[in-house]
Amino acid sequence: MIELDGLTKAYGSKKAVDNLTVNIRPGMVTGFLGPNGAGKSTTMRMVLGLDRPTAGRARITGRRYVDLVDPLRTVGAVLDGRAGHPGQSARSHLLGIARSNGLAPGRVPAVLETVGLGAVANKRLGTFSLGMTQRLGIAGALLGDPAVLLLDEPVNGLDPDGVLWIRGLMRSLAAQGRTVLVSSHLLSEMQDTADHLVLISRGRLVADESMATLLAKRSARAATVRTPQGPAFAAVLERAGMSVTTGAEPALHVTGEGLEEIGALAFEHGHRLDELSFRRPSLEEAYLDLTGGDLEYTSRPVGSPEEPT
């Protein structure tokens, strides 16, 4: 369990994180979403005691990070970038971390095997690719067998194989009852991984709800209906208050309220349906809906240079 209570970080007058109150619960993967610059990394650094909050507090299992005894036995964290000295070998790097928290040295080869780095244990970190560095960070986070995991953009730099692997890893860690908080600016990534979403924009909480609720509540839904008696059934649907357009092929595209009644209406009026499919809203749509396209760094299309003065 991670508890944020009015967590705020201000740099001068600019608030990177603004009065964030949210609980991250165990037993599920919680996606921490927001555009670049929304305050995700700052929030994670405050949870981990690396940055000092301007106001509010962050607690893990009821304590501030700095008050945890042997913190790696409770919390594992993967932050972006290198975690160790480029001149140190992977094994030595992990051995030092294990010693710092009184963990059994046997955990080092174990986690190296888990992340697939067993063969390069004696290689120096400076020779590691971005993907290998990311895996090493995960190895370090798993060393203490922690109940809480924080991962900051963990799929960065991983090949498709690695992305698949880390997705499975996060799901199985959550299934074991651990608290898993994973940040990302890649919405589609979260759609496949997270059970619950915490959305922030400009440091403020935008949404804190389950993936299913978020997708169900937001964004207009649409349905596609294929039936031999198109025009007749279209009339039925329109009487029920839905708007129907007929596509080039004999299919009805239906939008509006009460789409879940379509099947029942067809049954009542004796229409045969060859296809009834609902278009699920994508996370991207729900997200843009929530943030109102409120991105920190907005882009301009290429090819419209400013006039020279």
Added chain:
Amino acid sequence: MSSTRTAPAPGRLPAMTSERGRAHRWGSAIAFEWTKLTGVRSTLWLVLAGTLLTLGGTLLIGASARASGENGFATAAPAPLFAVQTISFTQVAVLLVAVFAFTAEYSNGSIRTTLLSVPGRGRVLIAKSVVLAAMSVVIGSALVLLGTLAASAAAAEYGTFTGAQLGHAVLGTAVSLALTSVFVLGVAAALRSTAGTILTMFVVLYALSSVLPIFGQGWLTDLGAYLPGTAAGVLVTDAADPYGSATALAVLAGWAGAGLGVGYLALRYRDV
């Protein structure tokens, strides 16, 4: 690199807190710093460089003393003195280990791993200090013994010395190098940058003592007596000027303490 798709075997959830005691945690923090210090090659290279420079320097000074002595100049001195004179400069190689102990962590990002593993800022600082001080004691003593051996071989009868003189040089160097390392470590923790820390180190240890008298102010010149270099000089040679060993020890310990204090405040109150 092979990839593994399997997650760690499910097991019971680990205990939320550790039952390990206080002493254990200090020991763990020290073991962590020791692993990092000895796990990188740059430490070995710097110690090796310091050793070779000391060896070369003492051979040169010893040979020069002998040549001058044979030509009638009164340059004879105890060989341990030749050694400590050389080490007062070649110690920079060892001090650089203290510089990098913090600045390298800030430049390569591993400071975050350090503070995630040992969140107590004071504990990190003390653990690093203990490891570096211990290393300085061992290396400093070894350098004096080695340097004395080389100087006395090169100077022959112009470098004769007593066991007490050697003993004092070893003890003085061990203590002064350890305290100077701790001072430099504290500065490194506060400044974070390698260039800035090395510059500060050179100014405080070497440049200020020559610069202060230039202003012609009596009190500024007097202040020069309380610079770490002056105090270290008293400690390694058993001189009585400008003050005795006890005062020198206090002065040097004061610099080390001040360095640690500044380093602690920076670690405690600045974001990583």
